[in-house]
Amino acid sequence: MLYLSEVLIQEHELSSFKELLEAVKKRGQDGGMFFQMDVKPPFRDTPDNWEDQLESAFTSR
Numbered sequence: 001m002l003y004l005s006e007v008l009i010q011e012h013e014l015s016s017f018k019e020l021l022e023a024v025k026k027r028g029q030d031g032g033m034f035f036q037m038d039v040k041p042p043f044r045d046t047p048d049n050w051e052d053q054l055e056s057a058f059t060s061r
Contacts, residue, residue, distance in 0.1 A: 001034045002027055004054065008039065017043045017050065021057045028058035 004024075008014070011023045020041055028035070035058040037051055047053065 001036055002032045002058075004035070004037045004041070005039045008041070015043070017041055017045045017047065017053075021053060024054050025057040025060060029061055032058065 007020070007023055007027065011020075014020050014023060020043065024035070035055065037054060040046065041050055041054075
């Protein structure tokens with residue numbers, strides 16, 4: 001299981017929600033099966049529908 005908090009810790013150089021989307025998409029493409037959003041992304045550009053966008057990025061292959 002991939003947790004969003006793990007991605008944020010491991011990819012600490014991320015500076016925007018857009019960069020986070022790309023990191024999550026790559027994790028999904030690398031074979032991740034389950035994704036848990038346990039924290040809200042801390043970026044200024046985080047949209048209101050951030051959960052939907054991250055889920056979509058993770059599952060797009």
